[in-house]
Amino acid sequence: MQQDSIQKATSVDITAQRKGSFLRPVTVRGDSFRSELDGSGEAGKPPRPISTRSLRPVSTGTSTVHWPSSPAARSSYQPEWAQDTENVLLPAATVDDHGSPEDLKDMLRMGRTQEMRRVFRQFSLISFGCLSQCTWEFVLLNNNQALQAGGPALLFWSYIWSFAGSLLVTASLAEMCSMVPSSGGQYVWVSEFADKRCQSFLSYIAGYMTLIGWQCGNASGIFLTGSLIQCIITIYRPENGANMWQTVVFLLPCVAFVILVNIYGGRAMAISQNISMSVHILALIAVVVIMWVLSPHIPTNRALFRIENTEWSSTALAMLAGQANMNYSCSYSDSPVHLVS
Numbered sequence: 001m002q003q004d005s006i007q008k009a010t011s012v013d014i015t016a017q018r019k020g021s022f023l024r025p026v027t028v029r030g031d032s033f034r035s036e037l038d039g040s041g042e043a044g045k046p047p048r049p050i051s052t053r054s055l056r057p058v059s060t061g062t063s064t065v066h067w068p069s070s071p072a073a074r075s076s077y078q079p080e081w082a083q084d085t086e087n088v089l090l091p092a093a094t095v096d097d098h099g100s101p102e103d104l105k106d107m108l109r110m111g112r113t114q115e116m117r118r119v120f121r122q123f124s125l126i127s128f129g130c131l132s133q134c135t136w137e138f139v140l141l142n143n144n145q146a147l148q149a150g151g152p153a154l155l156f157w158s159y160i161w162s163f164a165g166s167l168l169v170t171a172s173l174a175e176m177c178s179m180v181p182s183s184g185g186q187y188v189w190v191s192e193f194a195d196k197r198c199q200s201f202l203s204y205i206a207g208y209m210t211l212i213g214w215q216c217g218n219a220s221g222i223f224l225t226g227s228l229i230q231c232i233i234t235i236y237r238p239e240n241g242a243n244m245w246q247t248v249v250f251l252l253p254c255v256a257f258v259i260l261v262n263i264y265g266g267r268a269m270a271i272s273q274n275i276s277m278s279v280h281i282l283a284l285i286a287v288v289v290i291m292w293v294l295s296p297h298i299p300t301n302r303a304l305f306r307i308e309n310t311e312w313s314s315t316a317l318a319m320l321a322g323q324a325n326m327n328y329s330c331s332y333s334d335s336p337v338h339l340v341s
Contacts, residue, residue, distance in 0.1 A: 106181050124270035125336045127277035132335040134221075136284050141224065142325050149322030150315075151308035152298070158323035159330075166330040173334050181340040186210050217332065222258070226251030 107113065120128065139159065146155040182188040187207035191199045229250045234242050261269070302308075312318040 119267060120270045120273075120336075120339050124273050125339060127273040127280075128339065129333070129336045131273060131276055131280060132332045133329065135329060136287070137280075138329045139326070140287070141228070142328070144325075146322040146325045149312060149318045151306065152303050153305055153307050154319060154322045155326070156304060158319065159326040162323060162326040162330045166333055170333045173337060177337050177340060183338045183340055185334060185337045218258075222251050222254045223247070225254045 103118065139155075143155055146158055150158075176189045176193075177185075180188060180192050184207075187203045187210060190206040191203035194202045226247045227250075230242060230247050234240060240246075265272070307315055307318065312321060
């Protein structure tokens with residue numbers, strides 16, 4: 001208990017010395033800030049690599065993390081508050097209870113104390129990212145706009161270029177997350193990399209845009225689930241009809257289920273993601289085989305290379321309108337970022 005108190009107090013003191021942004025890591029853009037140079041480096045030059053010979057072991061109970069043993073072994077642009085992390089007392093809790101040695105090094109690098117328990121690992125994070133995007137499930141359920149605007153060729157190619165564009169965005173997010181691993185995500189990165197004169201305002205705008213996106217995305221996903229339940233019932237009992245109030249009735253239990261899982265099932269969520277990922281892959285194989293064998297076939301030229309303009313004045317407008325569905329299916333690529341803490 002005493003060690004934890006000393007550690008938190010020391011971490012707060014270190015964080016209070018950081019100027020400019022509330023979460024600036026040691027190894028990020030240090031060459032851009034002359035105030036953070038320790039006198040041995042120059043702005044614009046890359047930092048000196050840390051030699052493993054100058055690292056001293058730091059015991060954390062069951063694991064050992066190596067940290068620079070002298071100021072000369074550290075990066076040339078580490079600020080003074082980063083050098084003070086050498087004196088932080090580590091808690092008696094093991095690394096396995098809270099995360100990995102890499103987590104501990106990131107927390108030391110940013111002057112933070114890790115207070116949350118790591119639940120997700122690499123494979124469970126990959127599963128969570130794939131399931132949150134609902135890749136092939138969403139394409140099957142929400143492809144009417146692309147098919148009406150340009151036919152199957154537009155559906156195919158719009159997904160290809162939407163996926164290629166989302167890879168660039170994902171790579172940029174991954175780079176920023178490796179620099180500043182924070183569950184806050186976008187608004188933290190905006191505050192981190194923006195100019196001091198406008199970082200608070202831009203971070204505020206980014207935070208509220210992200211919040212609105214989360215709310216709209218969650219509402220659309222739950223609404224889609226309620227609509228699926230209603231459609232299944234309508235197929236077997238057509239006399240019930242399809243009224244909007246029925247969709248609302250079906251989505252309310254979905255909302256309650258999501259709330260209960262997030263409150264009481266947090267520790268089991270990683271395991272459930274891995275199980276759901278297995279079902280996700282096996283169901284994809286089953287759907288592809290069934291559609292390949294039983295569905296009517298069309299010529300390859302029509303399926304892949306002929307954009308059937310049906311309701312727009314030009315092919316370009318049809319392509320712009322039809323790719324909206326596929327853009328939505330490539331969203332939520334930042335979902336694993338918000339679990340890094």
